[in-house]
Amino acid sequence: MGKAEMPRRNLSRRQNNNKNGQQDKSAFNIVNGRIFTPGLGIILAPQPFTPMGGDFLHIALDVSGDGKLPVPPKTIDDPLTQVFNFTIFLTSNPLQKNFTISNITTTTPPFANIMNQESGQTVKHINFEWPDCLVGDGKEDFNTTSRGDYNISIHQNFRLNGSTFYSIFNLPISITNTISQFPGANQLLTKPPPGPLGTNGGRMNCAMINNPMMDFAALVASVNNPPGQPFQDIPIETTQRSDGGQVGGAGTANGGGKGGNGDGSIGLGTTGVNAQGALGAAGRCKDDRLTGTVLGVLVMVLGIWVW
Incomplete structure (x- = not known):
């Protein structure tokens, strides 16, 4: 008998529920190709249900909280919101496989701490060398070898708005x-170099990176998810910083300016001291003569002589 034909999959429908370019909250939360997770990490590649092969598996992960959080070499410590670590596995329940992709056990990628790789970059790239049991030409019966359906399982340990998850x-x-x-x-x-590699520089033996399967109920019991999706459902809070951001709070326009002919009045905005990135309160001139001189120059520029 010939080989059984693999069922065709409507990948585009399953990837984004036919809502390309729009927010999708069905099985996956995908916005413009970015896959939002229950944590602070945002997956950029690969997309769900992608048929994979080639020399290695490439994963791209935004670890900066959509640009809101610093990344090493800057300090990432923040009592409100920060990433502690990521660990990643390649798992298959039907095939009973659980391969380590990254677990912070060495300083060599991909096992090294993802946060410390590609210093200064907000998007981290993980290149996982396929182990030897996944070698194949794509002609084998589906799920009859170690090849078939897998999950890239991303584990996140993080703090969000003062609570750990x-x-x-x-x-x-x-x-x-x-x-x-x-x-x-x-x-x-x-870069980073794909790995892990065997002793001869070739593909790693699968048994060397395989772990015991964990019961799904135990996995569910181990998680502590936030009450909503960060960024979209829960605004991210971070500690006030002094190395960037807006100086002062929102200003208040006092003048009732009119448009056109240069007749608009100039409102005097108030500067707050509690805004994020504040560098101190607004200064004041103590010398009335200096104040008058400054105002005189100002009105002269506007074409009005008033002293």
């Missing part, structure tokens, strides 16, 4: 495209 987000992919036994030499130019 732990979340797990599973991004489904299919390992169905061709993976060669010997990776191409060009991948040596990739």
Whole structure:
């Protein structure tokens, strides 16, 4: 008998519920290709249900809280909101596989701390070398080998608005495209370098990075998700900083200016001292003569002589 034909999948519908470019809150929360998770990480690649193969798995992850949080080498400590760490696994319940992608056990990518890789970059790139049991040409029966349906399982440990949380987000992919036994030499130019590699520089034996499967109920019991999706449902709070941002609070326009002919009045805005990024209160002139001189110059520029 011939090989069973794999069922066709409506990938575009499953990826974003036919709402390309719009917010999707069905199975996945995808906005303009960015996949929002229950934590502070935002996945940029890959997209859900993508057929994967090639030399290695590439993951792109925004760890900056959509640009709101600093990344190393700047200090990331904040009593309100900060990322503690990410760990990532490649898991398959049908195939009973649980491969380590990144677990903060060495200083070599991808096992190294993701936050410390690519210093200064808000988007971290994780390049996971496919292990040897995933080698194939895409012609095998689906899920009859170690190839098939997997999840990129992203575990996040973080603080949000003063409370600590732990979340797990599973991004489904299919390992169905061709993976060669010997990776191409060009991948040596990739940064960060793909890994892990075997002792001979080739693909790692699957048993070396496989972990016992954890019961799904136990996984559910281990998480402590926030009450909503950060950024979209929950505004992010951070400690006031002194190294950037608006100087002072919102101003108040006192003048009733008219448009046109240069007749508009100039309102005197008030400067607050409690806004984020504040650098101190507004200064005052103590010398009345100096004040009069400044006002005289100002009205002269406007074409009105008043002393």
